[in-house]
Amino acid sequence: GECIRHMDNQITKIPANTQRTSRILVVDDDTMTRNLMYHLLKRYYIVDSVSNGKTALEALEEIEYDLVLTDIMMPGINGLQLLGHIRAQEKFADLPIILITAMGSTDDVVNGLKMGANDYIVKPADTEIVLARVRNQITMKRLVDENKRTANELAELNSLRADMFHIAA
Numbered sequence: 215g216e217c218i219r220h221m222d223n224q225i226t227k228i229p230a231n232t233q234r235t236s237r238i239l240v241v242d243d244d245t246m247t248r249n250l251m252y253h254l255l256k257r258y259y260i261v262d263s264v265s266n267g268k269t270a271l272e273a274l275e276e277i278e279y280d281l282v283l284t285d286i287m288m289p290g291i292n293g294l295q296l297l298g299h300i301r302a303q304e305k306f307a308d309l310p311i312i313l314i315t316a317m318g319s320t321d322d323v324v325n326g327l328k329m330g331a332n333d334y335i336v337k338p339a340d341t342e343i344v345l346a347r348v349r350n351q352i353t354m355k356r357l358v359d360e361n362k363r364t365a366n367e368l369a370e371l372n373s374l375r376a377d378m379f380h381i382a383a
Contacts, residue, residue, distance in 0.1 A: 219261065227300060234351045235260050237277065240282040241270040241313060245339065254341055255348065266289025271299055274306070280355050281348060283335075285314045286322045290331050294326055301330040310351035314339070 240251045248263045255261045262277065264270050268291055270284065282300065286293035293313055300306045302361040313326045313334040323334050330352075332346050 236280040236355075237262070238281045238283060238348070239264065239273055239277075239279045241265075241267065241282065241288070241293070242353060243285065243288045245258060245274075247285065247314065250339075251344070254344060259348075260343075267293070267296040270296055272302065279309065281351050282309060282310065282311045283314060283348070286319065286326065287316060294322065294329065297326060297329050297331055308362075310355050312347060312351060327379075 227335070236258075237260040238255055239341075240248055240255070240261060242248045242251070242263070243265050245265075248265065250356060252263050253260050259280075262279075264273055265290060267284075271291070273279075274282075282296075284293040284296055291299070292329050297311055297313070299339060300309060310332045311330070313323065313331045313335060315323055315326075315334055326334065332351055335344055335347060
């Protein structure tokens with residue numbers, strides 16, 4: 215299938231000591247929506263965009279994303295099926311997913327949220343709403359990642375201490 219992958223090399227060159235720029239995957243079969251989302255988000259994030267669910271799943275296997283923004287209505291694997299595939303994998307448990315939906319498809323949104331979507335955006339999307347909702351999910355993801363790192367460091371320190379003093383951890 216046709217796969218447009220927007221890669222903005224300017225953003226990718228990040229000095230090693232700064233916080234990693236968050237990376238977003240936009241999934242939409244509509245070229246206009248994809249381009250709109252890309253240009254809106256690329257000022258703040260690294261953005262890859264693909265035109266279908268199958269390519270999205272392939273991209274997720276290759277690259278670590280901080281957020282997936284997916285249209286619900288797509289040929290082949292639709293947005294809800296894509297959501298199901300992602301949520302079925304343990305490694306993507308904390309990956310935020312925002313659904314893009316057409317006006318009036320409330321059932322899809324409700325199903326999506328029940329299936330583990332984090333939020334949704336209604337098309338035609340207001341740019342400020344898109345940015346705010348994306349920012350919220352990215353911020354929460356950073357906090358979750360930070361908590362995991364801290365918990366792992368504590369666990370390591372505890373096992374080191376146990377080793378030093380021959381205590382059962």
